[in-house]
Amino acid sequence: MSVSPTDPTSAPDTGERPLRILIGADTFAPDINGAARFAERLAAGLVQRGHDVHVSAPNQAYRRSKPHIEIIEGERMTLHRLPSVRWAPHDWLRFVWPWRSKHWARTVLDRVNPDVVHIQSHIVIGRGLARIARQRGIPVIATNHVMAENILEHTTMPDAVNRFITKHAWADAKRTFDMTRAVTTPTRRAADFLESTVAVQNVIPVSCGIDRSQYTPVIAPREKNRIVFVGRLTAEKQIDVILQAMTKLDPALDTTFDIVGGGDQRKQLENLANQLGLGDRVTFHGRTSDDELRMLLSRASLFVIASIAELQSIATMEAMASALPIVAADAVALPHLVHHGENGYLFEPGDADALAARLTDVLTAEPTEYARMQQASLDGVAIHDINRTLDTFEALYRDAPLPE
Structure with missing residues (x-):
């Protein structure tokens, strides 16, 4: 029975x-x-x-x-x-x-x-x-x-x-x-x-x-430049490419990087961040509660994902529901969510220089342009x-x- x-x-x-x-x-x-x-x-x-x-x-x-x-x-x-x-x-x-x-x-x-x-x-x-x-x-x-x-x-x-x-x-x-x-x-x-x-x-x-009502979109300029990634720390996510791109950003931007999630690559990525001199700018949060995740998304300036194996990416949709511009690899299904020049930018997978350029485009956008990208993310996630x-x-x- x-x-x-x-x-x-x-x-x-x-x-x-x-x-x-x-x-x-x-x-x-x-x-x-x-x-x-x-x-x-x-x-x-x-x-x-x-x-x-x-x-x-x-x-x-x-x-x-x-x-x-x-x-x-x-x-x-x-x-x-x-x-x-x-x-x-x-x-x-x-x-x-x-x-x-x-x-x-x-x-x-x-x-x-x-x-x-x-x-x-x-x-x-x-x-x-x-x-x-x-x-x-x-x-x-x-x-x-x-x-x-x-x-x-x-x-x-x-x-x-x-x-x-x-x-x-x-x-x-x-x-x-x-x-x-x-x-x-x-x-x-x-x-x-x-x-x-x-x-x-x-x-x-x-x-x-996703249930969009669970997220807190804040359409406004950010006081600090914070990049965030959410997902498993595995090889196909190519988080090492994001770390390499971080080293190419203008130091004047004073950008930090929050990494949310666990996985078999965490120790290697922590070592790489230290080797690249990013130890004080990159925070590995591990697995967080839903409330902590929503807080990190709401305060971030943008969401970045370099993965080459996404059939959709719930994490990207959560970031869009939080009104974040997205910088994503032009691979598999990510272009389905990220429309270049609208709610963020796409870059050639594995190209750290191109990724750094696209991150800079978002971080240096004028307030009206930044708000436009934020609203485009909210509009784009509505069909999901x-x-x-x-x-x-x-x-x-x-x-x-x-x-x-």
Whole structure:
């Protein structure tokens, strides 16, 4: 028998019965990354709309926990935590043994008997759920958050082996996606990438979405020049490029750099900052509370991101909702959020000189120009409201026409 944290009779009267939804995620709270945060916000938003939400995700130890209620984003939902092991080259990543994925899929599906399954990756948990759900006639929706760069840096294997693994991993991804009712990914560019890489047709771009009311935009000049980055400290984020660019800024700008987030690159980046003479200008905050994060965003002058592997970037959307101009690498989906000369600037990935020039453009902008970029960020993030995202997924779950 399933554990139900919500009473369907208390759901808003929308004319549709509440659904029982099973979300399968290879990364979920307490993990801190874009895919986990999206799954958490999606699950919480669905609970708020009266649905009975269950999540299948790795446990924080190699043991299975009984289905239990957890509070995620302030909402009660049922978690089915599966035995997992930590991937040694990574500082927090855990995974379920792949050869056990179908077994656990059967176990969870037996307990939940959902109306629909929504997998957040095709790798392990999602792979097993897709196959068993299809056998049972349960519709599956798949969302892809994966880029090869997000994974290969942690394999510690030769490039030739990585290429072989990547080829077969994408082939297996196609087999999984072919079992679904619909495949989504956060942006049109990410959808184009998936269609060209995996040969999956009709991928639907659905923004990860954010609740803009949770952020505090302050449209006004800043008293100090503060740059901020939020995200995992991993190689594909190219934070070293930002540090190199910091050394090229005019000292008269007296610019500081706040780095928010943890990751396997932190120690190396701290050493690099000291080697570059930036020790007194760069602050590594590690993982912060939501309140601390919002404070750092609200006081910053601009948000910078040099990543080469973003399928959307929730952190960039949070910065936009905080009315920050953005300086971003012209890579993958970041140009979907950052429009050059409007709400900030793009630069050639890896080019520290170009990045320094674009940072200078923002930091030296006249007050009216700076305010214009701030407002452009606010205007640009409006279409990423979480309610639009929830409307779209509810329609996919019900096999109904998608909202415009």
